[in-house]
Amino acid sequence: MPTVPPVLDIRVVRLEEYRSMGSSPRKRSSKAGKKVRVRFRRNRSKPGRVKDWTRQARQADDHEVDADRSERVVAKGDLSRQRTIIVHDDEGESHPDLRRGTVLAMRGLYAEVDDGERVWPCTVRRLLRTRLIGEKHPVTVGDRVRFRVETGGDEATQKGVIEAVDKRRGLLRRRTGRRTQTIVANVDRAIIVSSAREPLPKPHLIDRYIVASLAGDVTPVICMNKVDLDHDGSGAAVIKRYTDLGHLTLRTSAITGEGIDSLREVLKDSASVIAGQSGVGKSSLLNVVQPGLKLRVGDIIEQTSKGRHTTSTASLIRLELGGYVVDTPGVRSFDLSIIPRNEFEAYFVEFVDRVADCKFPDCTHIHEADCAIKAALERGEIHPERYESYVHMFEEPGVGK
Numbered sequence: 001m002p003t004v005p006p007v008l009d010i011r012v013v014r015l016e017e018y019r020s021m022g023s024s025p026r027k028r029s030s031k032a033g034k035k036v037r038v039r040f041r042r043n044r045s046k047p048g049r050v051k052d053w054t055r056q057a058r059q060a061d062d063h064e065v066d067a068d069r070s071e072r073v074v075a076k077g078d079l080s081r082q083r084t085i086i087v088h089d090d091e092g093e094s095h096p097d098l099r100r101g102t103v104l105a106m107r108g109l110y111a112e113v114d115d116g117e118r119v120w121p122c123t124v125r126r127l128l129r130t131r132l133i134g135e136k137h138p139v140t141v142g143d144r145v146r147f148r149v150e151t152g153g154d155e156a157t158q159k160g161v162i163e164a165v166d167k168r169r170g171l172l173r174r175r176t177g178r179r180t181q182t183i184v185a186n187v188d189r190a191i192i193v194s195s196a197r198e199p200l201p202k203p204h205l206i207d208r209y210i211v212a213s214l215a216g217d218v219t220p221v222i223c224m225n226k227v228d229l230d231h232d233g234s235g236a237a238v239i240k241r242y243t244d245l246g247h248l249t250l251r252t253s254a255i256t257g258e259g260i261d262s263l264r265e266v267l268k269d270s271a272s273v274i275a276g277q278s279g280v281g282k283s284s285l286l287n288v289v290q291p292g293l294k295l296r297v298g299d300i301i302e303q304t305s306k307g308r309h310t311t312s313t314a315s316l317i318r319l320e321l322g323g324y325v326v327d328t329p330g331v332r333s334f335d336l337s338i339i340p341r342n343e344f345e346a347y348f349v350e351f352v353d354r355v356a357d358c359k360f361p362d363c364t365h366i367h368e369a370d371c372a373i374k375a376a377l378e379r380g381e382i383h384p385e386r387y388e389s390y391v392h393m394f395e396e397p398g399v400g401k
């Protein structure tokens with residue numbers, strides 16, 4: 001049987017975001033929003049609204065650009081005018097008449113927006129759409145938005161118009177063929193599930209998930225499931241390693257119910273993605289948390305041939321206890337390639353405080369003399385398997401350009 005590839009792909013979008021991770025609190029922007037200079041495209045001669053939107057999103061997707069360099073996405077000849085608009089990326093009170101909501105799914109032209117009471121089909125205001133193209137996607141699953149409900153008509157058929165999108169934090173991306181695709185924004189936590197037995201824990205895989213999560217500004221929570229089968233304590237030893245490092249950890253059993261309350265606490269009121277190889281108990285755990293919950297947790301391996309577009313999209317599922325879980329069908333590769341090699345050390349928490357003591361400022365901690373990481377490894381302060389994970393990632397072909 002071929003080995004099953006790891007299933008989650010969390011990719012980093014903005015370098016400066018993960019550089020600042022952990023060291024400084026997230027920047028707060030002014031309450032009133034900030035002024036952004038935007039360039040508008042000339043209206044197209046053909047209307048073709050739906051197509052236009054998808055194509056522009058796709059086009060933007062193919063270019064890895066930062067928001068502040070967004071003009072690269074737009075061909076120069078297409079630019080007709082500039083205008084300053086206000087971008088709201090805070091909890092601002094500037095739109096008291098608008099409802100707040102979270103985008104659960106994209107269905108063609110409509111975004112399904114949950115305002116906590118019901119789900120509204122919403123279109124996106126054209127002005128907003130134009131600006132956000134520079135940020136790759138006008139609206140994505142997970143976006144926190146403000147929208148206006150159309151007046152008139154009866155409640156059941158009313159629609160909304162999204163007027164503002166909050167600044168995104170952390171993007172979950174996946175690779176489909178040669179393209180990468182943003183699947184969810186604003187994911188707070190990655191619940192990295194492994195099992196004490198059947199299958200045995202794979203620490204290197206856990207480490208990859210942790211690095212990808214941290215680099216994507218998503219907090220990893222390492223969950224050891226099937227503790228009821230952990231007769232020799234090997235699962236406990238693995239999870240202790242992460243607890244000792246200061247990571248959030250859980251010990252659970254979907255069978256005995258152990259640790260489920262803690263899992264509920266972690267899931268409550270935040271958006272989480274559940275990651276982990278097939279068979280570790282992801283679906284079982286979620287079914288204990290919320291019976292009847294059917295989640296496509298991403299261990300479906302899609303046989304997408306190169307370049308073919310996959311139609312499956314992620315969505316958010318609201319939990320009865322509060323919070324959302326990401327439903328990600330067919331998310332298959334765990335791709336670290338967008339993270340520069342020399343940034344990996346920042347996501348191994350036990351390395352962070354030691355790297356300053358390496359003799360060479362650009363020490364890779366692999367072959368250099370007077371390396372503080374290797375010295376700590378020899379003193380038994382760094383776990384050999386953690387160090388191995390680092391070396392594997394660092395030396396992986398295609399990683400880190």
Ligand code: GDP
Pocket residue numbers: 225226227228229252253254255256276277278279280281282283284285297299
């Ligand atoms: P997924 O592929 O990660 O979603 O894993 P599943 O939820 O489908 O679980 C795989 C198998 O492990 C099923 O046969 C479950 O009954 C079993 N399983 C899940 N959680 C536990 C657990 O905590 N303890 C034990 N003993 N079995 C479990």
Ligand code: ZN
Pocket residue numbers: 355358359363364365366368370371372373374
């Ligand atoms: Zn070093």
